[in-house]
Amino acid sequence: MREGAPPSPATEGPAAPPSRDLLASVVVFLVALPLCMGVAIASGVPPILGLITGIVGGIVVGALAGCPLQVSGPAAGLAVIVWEIVHTHGLETLGVVVLGAGVVQVLAGALKLGRWFRAVSPAVIQGMLAGIGVLILGSQVHVMLDAAPRSNGLENLLAIPGAVLSTVSSGEGAGHPQAALVGVATIAALVTWNLFAPKKLRMIPGALVGVLVAVAIASLFALDVARVEVPAGFLASLEVRSTASNLGLLGSAPVLVSVFTLALVASAETMLCATATDRLHHGPRTDYDRELIAQGAGNLVCGALGALPVCGVIVRSTENIESGATGRRSAVLHGLWLLVFVAALPFVLALIPVAALAAILVAIGCKLANPAAVRKLYRAQGAGEVAVYLATVGTIVATNLLTGILVGFGLAALKLLWGATRLRVDVEETSPERVDVHLYGAATFVGLPQLAQALEGIPLKTHVEIHLDHLAYADAACLDFLVGYERRHSELGGNVHVCWETLRQRRNVASARLPRAEAPAAAPAPEAAEPSEMLPVAG
Template identity: 50%
Template sequence: MTMSSPASAPAATSTFGRDFLASIVVFLVALPLCMGISIASGLPPTTGIITGIVGGIIVAAISGQPLQVSGPAAGLTVLVYMLVQEHGAAMLGTIVLFAGLIQIVAGYMKLGQWFRAVSPAVIHGMLAGIGVLIFASQFHVMFDGKPLGSGVQNLIGIPAAFLDAIRGGDARQTAGLVGLLTIVTIVGWSSYAPKSLKLVPAPLVGVVVAVVAAKFLGLDAIKFVDVPSNIWEWSLQMYPTTDKLFRITEPAILIGAISIAFIASAETLLCATAVDQMHTGPRTKYDKELFAQGVGNSICGVLGVLPMTGVIIRSGANVAAGAQTKWSAILHGVWLLLLVAFFPAVLKLIPLSALAAVLVYTGYKLAYPKIVPTLRTYGWAEVAIYAITVITIVLTNLLDGVLVGLGLSLLKLVYAFSHLEITKEEGPDNRVDLHLKGSATLVRLPMLASALEALKPGANVHVHIGDLDYIDHACIDLLSNWDRQHGLSGGSLSIEWDALKNKYQQRSGNAYERAAAKESAAGAAAAANPA
């Protein structure tokens, strides 16, 4: 992707033209995704568009990352759909409102950096699991059907839905062909479009082709997007009333708000990290960005519409289109507002199967395990956490999957700082070689002490630390004290004290560099994920 270099304080006259053009591109990318994500969440298409308007006009104005674009995200689709099914669409506004308030408090308390500490394996596992669920549910919608229920049911039901559409020869088959045409167009445009036209987003081209085909072939039997004449009609019915607000004390409602706040924050800040790598301008102010997202979600909650996050596909398009300031994201919200305010009839021309097809393709891109080779460089444990997170999300739900992934990450951390292997080899001349492997920390100090105390008095002990990943001060102190005591028995201890000291200092001093390298890899991988 082309690197963009916005100036620190560019003159409006020198940047507005580029921001204006970039805003058009982002608007065209956002439009089909806003509607498609709304429908996949079980809500009218205008709810996603209103979220996009809030994310553009309001959140972009106070954002901590000026080139990041916020709006409804595929990453929250499954969770929102679950909440709507369990508590009704009328409670969504209350849940999103409190999720936003949680984000505001977290940003005010400067917790933004902590959200970046979520393991990339869990984040990408979450996205992949969401991708599988979106693909499975929207496959049925692409044939003008409805999702069957759970993720497993939707997956198992795919072959039957496909065969029923083929055998039926009715409107469902026609809808499926429109969806297939949309996907083929997206893939073809992404692969073979002239470089000069690459800025025109492939999903939009796919939807336009579907609209033209439906219009000229007279495909009136298939379903089309239903848009109310008044876009605020939904909000007037779904805003949080006093009775709804008091239901936040119910455990299920509160957990829903916390879940949205956590997942939206993690996805937003991961996206911001990826955007930082796409340009050379100002770096993200994470706490400010978290606060801005909280303001946006609070407003979306009051309006009773979809929650928002920072979204990578729109942000990436923004940078690639040459955006220089926050005005590009702001203007894209203005274009969304003008479209639904003055040209709502245009949206009614869009086949529902075309929007579902866009999400089927998006789900496939999210689910494809392209991150596995990167995770493998950090060990098979990271790959296992990724895979288990995906499987748990598909078999249960999004929240359980994320919690399982986080739990496994913590267990891996505990294991890494508590696992120590000690191998003893006895040689001639009363020589004993001790090989240490893993982490020698306070947790394993009794084990190391027992191994040392079991050695014969007067032995010539050689301690090898080449395979030692980390050693803390407590274990260094143990070796030093044991050396003195062992010397009184006529024995000796040979250990590379300078190397041991250097290893301890190097592990501490390079912690930031290793974390930065890990974050860089995760951010680069996230940049390839549509959402």
């Protein structure tokens, strides 16, 4: 967030000053304009379809949203999915898939499933976003050179050195070096503006500054680079009739897989964005089910129009809040400004070099890839989560997004299962006559052999103190074993004290399985060891 006081509470209704929403809507419009077109190019579709999605995301989703300060539109995180849909099924099928995803989202919201889309491992989410970032980076470097991207992410990455080398070695007047010049100038302007822009002008987004610099360079030097293609009329871009005639494709299994993949990823990304948006202000919290229905309604409209899918986007949402937005009016107004611009000034879009929009996506791809996230994840969650993250990223890049997500989910589930059934047993001889046993984790039948080996290795005729303070769960198999061990060890001249009351108080086992009374002391316990000697040994 920018420097200064935290955002004031967001309030909707007549009491909120309209001027704040008006200003915020203009800022968000300026951010959204280049991003909508850039995401469309990264998705392999005409830029106008990204603008249509931005309009729908502002007007339709903004009016219905359960997260009033969240801004929706085409998202870089969905570009990879859309590219795969268009590449596999054709552009004419895109509207059908988006419409189907909208139906799934509306039904999920109506069934109160909104919050469940947040139940995803952080390693899988971060791995998904990083994988998407790598794929966007790989494809958009080629587009930035006015070249066509390869058929998959791995080929795009492997072809980058050759593409750069051929661009550098090209002769005078070649198209690729000129496009590269425009792309590099765009990134340089974007980064420089974000770092050194005067405080009073920071409301102007760096992406817009980059595009303006690219337009100026391409126009002043009459560069031979590809520019945004604008249809003769705005209505000519709408594919309502095409979508309606292709609805029968929803009976195809591959198309249905694309529908549910798009619905899952778009919903998860939107819910996470809504959660992040809530942290940026002190106003009303998100109604996740209503937000999911609003997203579904937006995708129903986008699908009917043959446009890109809509999704909550954090960059525009952050700009919205930091610019002083007080409610949903700013999101709706930004959609109206996009509509007015596309309808009244389409010739301005034709001045924009495609390389400039690709350069913006290259910068976004680098942000999403974010190698520093690995270190943060390791510090917060450990090596296990990093392994899930790396496996998710690697699978997405090597195969496709859906396979990568499924691999990530599978590994996260296995890690959860391993953690839920893992038992650690620390045996500590605190004196010749006393042994302390500390149990950590979950004592289930899976860990019973380990528990039995540890306890049965304790010498006879000793006092055994079994501590259950750090035991999260105990099943019937382990409880029966502990009760039996307590009896057998006592019969052989020893003494066992199990802290049954700890489990009773925490209610993490069935009370019927626990002994009714603490075991009587067969012999006086030796003096307690010093606290430093009672620390569990790492196992």
